[in-house]
Amino acid sequence: MPETSQPMRSNTTPSEAMTSRSISSTQSLAAPRHDSPRLLADIGGTNARFSLETGPGRTEHIEVLPCAGNRSLADALTAYLSLPHVASAGAVRHAAIAIATPVVGDIVRMTNHHWEFSIAELGRRMGFDTFVVVNDFSALAMALPYLGDEGKRRIGGGEPIPDAPLGLIGAGTGLGVSGLIPGYGIDGGPARWAALRGEGGHATFAPVDETEVDILRFARRQFAHVSAERLLSGAGIELIHRALSQRYGRAVEPLAAAQITQRGLSGACAVCDEALDVFCGVMGAVAGNLALTLGAQGGIYIGGGIVPRLGERFDRSRFRARFEGKGRLAAYLAQIPCYVITAAYPAFGGVAAILARQIDARS
Structure with a gap:
């Protein structure tokens, strides 16, 4: 539809x-x-x-x-x-x-x-x-084509290509993924957008470094299938924190996502800060995959309740480096702008x- x-x-x-x-x-x-x-x-x-x-x-x-x-x-x-x-x-x-x-x-x-x-x-x-x-x-x-500058914050990339596909990803209670594809009426009239109905948040999580490999091993003790949502959600931040605590031989504090975020942003807890860093990096990798899959040269939009709360911490995180870090397609991704939805x-x-x-x- x-x-x-x-x-x-x-x-x-x-x-x-x-x-x-x-x-x-x-x-x-x-x-x-x-x-x-x-x-x-x-x-x-x-x-x-x-x-x-x-x-x-x-x-x-x-x-x-x-x-x-x-x-x-x-x-x-x-x-x-x-x-x-x-x-x-x-x-x-x-x-x-x-x-x-x-x-x-x-x-x-x-x-x-x-x-x-x-x-x-x-x-x-x-x-x-x-x-x-x-x-x-x-x-x-x-809603994406109609968001004004006051409703979004840009993170890197070049200028969006008009009438190119848009990608959407957002972490909150779960991980939502969608896209917007331009089409044309049978009369050859102006573009008419169509939204994708997918469940990309449940695609399999793919680690890229030893820290993420250890987190995956930790998660697989609880879940037969570890999806991107298992890490990119409120419960995912908690899972990352538990996995990192175990990795460093620390007692696992039963912290809620909001507590981990607050301690990480304030600098009060190094493990909480690293949990946010892992979250942002994985978000970048998944968003980059979405951009490649859709050819989303119109931009990638980030919604949900978590990322907007991270503010500048997200902007200076590994998100953009991981978004672009796709080998031979790095230059292609470097031109795609990303936007945090602030509306x-x-x-x-x-x-x-x-x-x-x-x-x-x-x-």
Whole structure:
């Protein structure tokens, strides 16, 4: 399914969960409005983000609910739609959800959370006329051509080639991977983007030095298959830290990813700092593989909740060296720019565009 966004926040604390947020429209109050508000959602393994689109470019009433605080997606939807300021906006007839799991057929089961549901049944239960469910990174990919300079930070590379494929990778609760491929209408008109629906985060992890070989050996004691996601995720940072602690003969502290990150960034712990360095290096290697696979000369975009929190530490890490370190193709990769997505809720614009296409098609 061809699939586009707006601003993102990952790993929001429970205290933020029921805080109302709005994104002011850049259009005037006289801008077009939908005949009814449209529900947009971005469901990750940790948080469920909801908003209402009241008109093109108008995203309002943003709420972030912890997934663990709701037994099901239906409960989370009901909780959001029952909020007084949301309910007062009017009945929702059309809804689109981006979710962190493969979407194939009617039954959806989340990879990193226990929610599962039937798309048709949930749509009927909520009373939606239109209900679309897509992979979260397919939705995010559709937003990439529309991110302004204020919504991204560049890390190396040359100028992007217009209408060339774009790559997308992002680490949070899991590792999302997608891409955006330009195509042309049957009338030979302007390019029309199509988002890839893949699960590249589960491709096999390939170590490149002795440290990563030791980490792989450590991980294989726990997992029959060690994917890139096993290292490039919140749980992955914790695994890297445990593996390095064992490698250096140190007692393994049961630290959470946020603690490892904080200690690494502050310089309080050398092992934590090295864990971040390994994470950034592996991210560079996987992103470089994606760039080669897609021919992503339009750029590689990095989303998810982890990398934006690393700030300058990521920019001066081994990421770029590992991204380009592909032997004979190093010069090719050196020209490809990489961008960290800094916009607050980037998936909303993607699901909005997907939903608009579905409504137009039905019309």
